[in-house]
Every structure is written in structure tokens, then in C-alpha cells.
Amino acid sequence: MFDKTDRKHSAPDTGPADAGPVTKDGSPEAGAPEAVFTPPEAIKAIPVRHPGRWVSGVIVTGLLVALVYAFAQGDIKWGTVGDMAFDGQVVESAGKTLWISVLAMALGVVLGVLLAVMRLSKNPVTSTVAWLYIWFFRGTPVYVQLLLWFNLALIFEYLNIPGVYKDEMTDVMTPFMCALLGLALNEAAYMAEICRAGIVSVDQGQTEASQALGMTQSKTMRRVVLPQALRVIIPPTGNEFINLLKTSSLVYVVTYGELMRTTSQIGSTSYAVMEMLFVASLWYIVMTSVFSVGQYYLERRYARGSQRDLPPTPWQRVTANLFSGSGRRTTPAGGTR
Template sequence: MATPTLAPGAQLPQATTDDDVEAVPLRRPWRWISAVIVLAIVAWFVATIATNPNLDFGTVGSFIFDARIISGVWLTILITVVSMVVSTILSVVIAAMRLSSNPVLSSVAWFYVWAFRGTPLLVQIVLWGYLGLLFDRVRVGIPFTGVEFWSIDTNTLVTPLVAGLLALTLNQAAYSSEIVRAGMVSVDEGQREAAYSLGMSPLYTFRRVLLPQAMRVIIPPMGNELISMLKNTSLLSVIAVLELYTQASIISSSNLKQVELLIVVSVWYLFMTSLLSIPQYYLERRFGRGSSRNLPPTPFQRLRGALNKRKPGPAPAPPTMITEVVGE
């Protein structure tokens, strides 16, 4: 019996029968109904805010880039960055102390976390702001001997800004240390044993073997803590630190536009938190490379893929006819 031989690139026509099954997508009417309801609620909310006669949007626009607001934004960013960097370094030290076999180190670290996590952040800010009521001067010398090498007025050294930095940093270090400790515990114990078998010291093992692997677990909650730190700077208004919320409160106390200034503050906080989410996203991708074979595409990669799909592709090659028939 003759067997047809196809030229390179040729395809045989596919046979069609009357028994072919046509796939019909499952209908989900409630998906569209719920989407319409949600869009209607959002449209109602936006229309209510936009047509509210009690809101002066002109005031919002005039103060969104006010010099006092901008200075508060920069101070908020400065406090957030300094507090987060110092608290992260301190949290690594505290986590290492918690995991240490030395009972003194582990006990001191436990007490630190217990004390700072167990009291409200607002109380800690006020206590640091009122430190001058407890100690009139900060002295460096030999205790119980009267020998004093250096002394300074407490209120001169611990200004409201310094008090706010101390409160935010020490409080955040307690929370971040538990995140770091959880990340360290998530690393397989065999990694530590293998490092010790190679002659690595505990500190070197912690720094070069355990910590890099724990970053995959540490980065997501630390990103959330960074955003929380940014918003917690508004609590420093109780000790008169001129950050964003304090500046807006000062302005609103003079023009009685409290709601409008709160909208200005909210817009700036939303903008800053959106910017901080970008490096968090890419850090999660970087440290998650070893746990996933295929990382999900970034938003830019999705956009580029969508644009490439819209471009017309090359025209298909015409079918090639059968050129040779080989018989028996």
C-alpha cells in the first residue's frame, strides 16, 4: 500500500467528523452582577464626595504643594529612613541574642522585646519626650564617686526630634527582631550543621549562610513594617515634631479647614506608601528566586506582553503539496 511522503513543513489535512464536541464556556452571571453592584457603589461614593458642598477642593489644591507641607513630607521621609535603618540593624543583633545559647544574652533580648512590644508606641513617644522630667542632665563619669567627665542638659540633648527617633527606632526593633528570628528559624537546621562542619564560626554562619536564606521570609513583613513606620511618624505630633501631620494640624488650626488638610495629608501618605511598595516588590522577587522555578512577570513585563500580542504576527506560510508518493 502506498505511503504518502510529505515535503518539509507540510501538514496533512485533519479529518472532521460530525461527532466533534464544541466546548461552551461556563456562564457566570453573578460575576457580572456583583461587578455592576461594586461599580455602582464606587460611583455613588465618588459622586457624593465630589458634590459635597462642605468640601473646599480649592483649599486642597492650594495646600497640596505648600512649602510647609513639603517640609513636613521631607522630615517624615527622613524620620522613616533613619528609624528603619537603625532598627533593622538593631533587630538583627537582638534576634541573634534571642537565638544564642548564652542564657544572659537570650534573657536580655527576651526582656527587651517583651517591654517594647507590651507598651503602646504613643506612651513610649511621650516618655522619651518627657525624659527631662526624670533626668535633668545626662552625665558621663564614674558612678558613686562624684567623678564626672562630661555633662549636658537633657532637653538640649534629647530634642523632640531625637525623642521621636528613639521611640520609633527602639519600638520597631522589638517587632523587627521577631521577624528576623522567624526567618532564621525557617532555615533548615542542616544548613547550620553543614556550616559548622566546614569550620565556620557561629557569627560567620549567621551572617553568610543563615541570614541570606532567611531574607526570603523576612522581606515581605519588613516591607509592611516600613509602611507602618511611615504612618506611625504622625504620632510624633504629640511632642511637636514638625512632620507632615503636625504641619497640616498647624495650618488647619489657623484656617479652620481641618477636613481639607486631612485630605492633603492622606494624599501624600498614599503617594509615599505607593513609592515604598516598589522596592519591596523587587526585593521580594530577588530573594525569592531560589524558591520558585518561574517567577511571575512584573507589571512592565505584563504590559510589554500585552502590547506584543496586539502587534500583527508574520503571515503563515502557504501549505506545501505532496511532492512524492512511494509505492511498494
Template sequence: MAAPSPQVVTPTAGDASEPRSPAPITAVPLRHPWRWVSGIIVGLVAASLALAFAQNPNIDWPTVGEYLFAPLTLQGLATTIFLTVAAMAIGLGGGIVVAIMRLSPNPVMRVVSGLFVWVFRGTPVLLQLIFWGFIGAFLPEIVLGIPFTSIEFWSVETSDLIPATIAALLALGLNEMAYASEIVRAGIQSVDHGQTEAAHSLGMTPGRTMRRIVLPQAMRVIVPPMGNEVITMLKTTALVSVIAGRDLMSNLQAAYAQNFKIIPLLIVAAIWYLALTSILAIPQAWLERRFGRGVAGARESAVSRVLRTWKGGKK
């Protein structure tokens, strides 16, 4: 008996199924009612505290407005800015030198730089300010001559050569040098050592390798903490008032020692310090973006993004 032949089923036009797109998904946002409730409560508490502070009669807003742009305040502000910029220049320039000395294979360089960092980082900056402010009591006269002989070429009174402002600059600059050296050293050590070896194999000198290869890459690590150091330095200049350094805080202290309006003048100082720290945060953010180019996580500011889009549209 022959086996039955298989039946062949030919699909018809009606049986063909057309590919259908999936039905759209209706997204239902997740509700966070307590997030809004907590935000409203925190906002109300903050607004009530700010209102209570602003309406406090002991603040004496007319006095704040009187001294905010007074010549005494602006002169102290100029000294504060000078101390911040000059001390950071000394600290950053000297910090690079000290960091390189600490990384040197020369044991004398390492020991001397390590002792420098140990002394200036291990003692309070207030103590260093007082020491430099009264350096004349420790070293009455500065003499240049031939060592171990009585021959002198030049001499000057220490108090005449190092007034209060210069003493404050030395104290802040040397203290910052110790901290900056550790930041720079960490940035240098973050660069792969293989790049230094590759540069040396191409015939680059150690100094050129440091300037052209290592430091540009180390800036990614150096810039964020160094920006914080600038802001910290600005606020640390307030300690100069202990040696009458004629900075912002020194001048305002001299003013409220005469008129006894302590709170209004402290608010004047707080306004100027907040304004300056806010201004300093702008170049810090720009430097972080610039040296962070090509690194994962580097963000572009809204202003830069708009300018880039506008320039692209004009081409």
C-alpha cells in the same frame, strides 16, 4: 472422521480501517450573569460614593491645592521620610542584634533581649513617644564620668541633646527594634539547622555562617513582613504630632489650628501618605521576587517578563 480445517480470512484493502482522529470538542463557556450584575452594582455604588465625596462643598479643593505643595507641607514631608528611613534603619540593625541575642546559648543574652522585647512591644508606641518627648523631666541632665564617684567628664542638658525630632526617632526606632527582632528571629529559625551544621563542618565561623548561609535564606521569610513594617512605620510617624515633632501631621495640625480648615488639610495629609505607601510598595515587591527566586510560587512581574523576552530576542 477428520476435523474440519480452520478457515484463514485474509483482510482486503477495503476492510482495513484507517486511524481516525477524534472529533473536535466544542467548548461552551460557562455563563456567569450574576457575577456581572454584582460587579456593575458594586461599581455604581463606588462611583456614586466617590462622586459624592468629590462634590462635597466642605472639602474646599482650592485649599487642598494650596497646601498640597506648600513649603510647610514639604518640610513636614521631609521630616516624615527622614523619620521613616532612620527609624527603620535603627529597628532593622538593632533587631538583627536582638534576634541573635535571643537565639544565643548565653542565658544573660537571652534574658536581657527578652526583657527588651517585652517592654517595647508590650507598651503602646504613643506612650513611648510621650516618654521620650518629656525625657528631660525624668532625666534633666546627662553626665559622663566615673561611676559611683563625683568625677564628671562631660554633662549636657537632656532637652538640648534630645529635641522633639530626636526623641521621636528614638521612640520609633526602639519600638521597631523589638518587632523587627521577632521577624528576624522567625526568619532565622525557618532555615534548616542542618545547613548551619554543614557550614560549621567546613570550618566556617558562626558569624560567617550567619552572614553567608543563614541570613540570605532567611530573607525570604523576613522581607514580606518587614516591608509591611516600613509602611506601618510611615503611618506611625503621624503620632509624632503629640510631641510637636515637625513631621507632616504636626505641621498640618499647626496650620489648621490657625485657619480652622481641618478637613482640607487632613485630605492633604491623606494624599501624601497614600502616595508614599504606593511608592514603598514597589521596592517591597521587587525584593520579594528577588529573594523568592527558585521557590515555588514566586511570580515574575510583567515588566521583568517583557525585558527578559526582549533581551532573549536580541541575542
């Protein structure tokens, strides 16, 4: 036990000051002084300075200004770019580019899933065939594959299915068909590896548990494995589609009237080559930007199974900053951060 003398030398009390004499029930006596609470001093946080950020920001801004000034002073008819961006032929060719890309991607995804399952099969024949397909189409350029389909009539004069169909190869392999097969079959090779990686990422215990419940192998793949693999498959699939959308510019070699072919023809006849290249670039940027936004929200949806708290979307961050004033929050100590 400490006596009164020891209490004088003990650590000071950081709580409220002595409230004075109190009654038996704990309430202060009449005439007793009121308790005085001393709030803690505000914390003065000194921000860390980063001069390197300012220097790099100034340098990058200067380079951007110089680039914009150079293009503004260059011999480019920007009025022509604005007029031709929504020309009827250009808009129609942009629609053809989008259509061939969507069809080729859909066919590539379906064939890619099939190849991935074949690649993982325990049957050595199907596994080897899938591996050879992936090896060939990933090892040759898309440009060469398009030319092979376009000149297929030099090898086979007729497409003949005995008792079912017979026609000249030149009538079958139209520019649209050459473009579709060239893009889709090439994309299937890459989608096969993406789907295979997604399937392998699913824990083997999921398959074993499904089979223990009496599910067949195909039903296990459709109901258990593939739905869980989508979380891994979706992000690279979105990137593949954006890449395919730009790769579709190569189909001009098979005389398909897509965006790049149309703008090149208009530019060569009107002597506005650079202007039409800017028009084509503008359309590609718009289409890829739209699909990039869609990819972001699709990835966010499938990430709900692996993340408890999803980060806010860009729109949510913008609205939060708009409605939160200056964005400075008051700390319990009275300071701001």
C-alpha cells in the same frame, strides 16, 4: 490473522485516506489519485456563565459612584487641596516624615537583628534580656513611649557620662531625638521577632555543615544563615516600614514638625481642616505606594532562590497584552481560547 472480511468490520482508520497504488520505492504510481486529508472539526467550547460576578460588579460599581458623588457634592474645597498639596511647608514636612521613618527603620533593623541573635543565644542572661526588651516594647503603645522619651528630663536632669559628656537632658532630648528613639526602639522589638523567624526557617543542617568546614559561629551567621533568612525576612520588613511610615504621624505629640503636625496647624489657622487632612492622606498614599512597588521587586529578587520560574511583573503583563493583539490564542484544533 484477519482476512479481508474481518478487515471490513474492524475499527475505521482515523489516519489519512488510502493513497492508491504505489511503486516499489513507496512513491505513488503515475495517474494514481492524490491523498485526501480531512482536518478534525473545530472544538466549539461553550464558556461557563457566572451571573454572580456581574451582579457583584454592578453593586460595587454603584457604591463607588455613590461615594464619589457624595464627596463631589460635599462642602469640600478641592481647589484648596490641589493648591496646598505642593505648598512649601507641606513638602518640607513630608520630607521630614520620610527622613525620620528611614532612620528609625534602619536603626530598628540593626537592633532587631542583634536582639534576634540574643534571643536565640544559649546564654540565659542575653536571651532573657532580649525577651524582656521585646515584651516591654511590644506591650506598650508607641504614643506612651514617645511621651516617656519627651518627659525624660522629669526623671533625669542631666545626661552624665563621667569624664566624657555632661549636658542637660532637655538639650539632649530634642523633638527629633525623641521621635527617633521612640519609633526605632519600638520597631526593633517587632523586627527582632521577624528576624528570629527568618533565622529559624534556615535548615539546621546549613549551620552544622558550616561548622564542620571550620567556620566560626559568627561567620556562619553572617555568611550562611542570614543571607538565606532574607527570603523570609524581606516581605514582613517591607510591611513594617510602610506601617512605620504611617505610625510616624504620632510624633506630632513631641512637637516634631512632620507632615501630620504641619497640616493640622495649617488647617486650624485657615479653617480648612478637612482639606488639609486630604492633603496629608494624599502624601501618605504616594509615599506608601512608592515603597510598595520597591518592596514587590525586592521580594521578587530574593524569591529567585526558591522559585524556578518567576511570574511576570505587572509591567510585563501589560506589555504582553498590548503586543499580543486581542490576546486570543489559536488551539491546534483550529478553535480559540
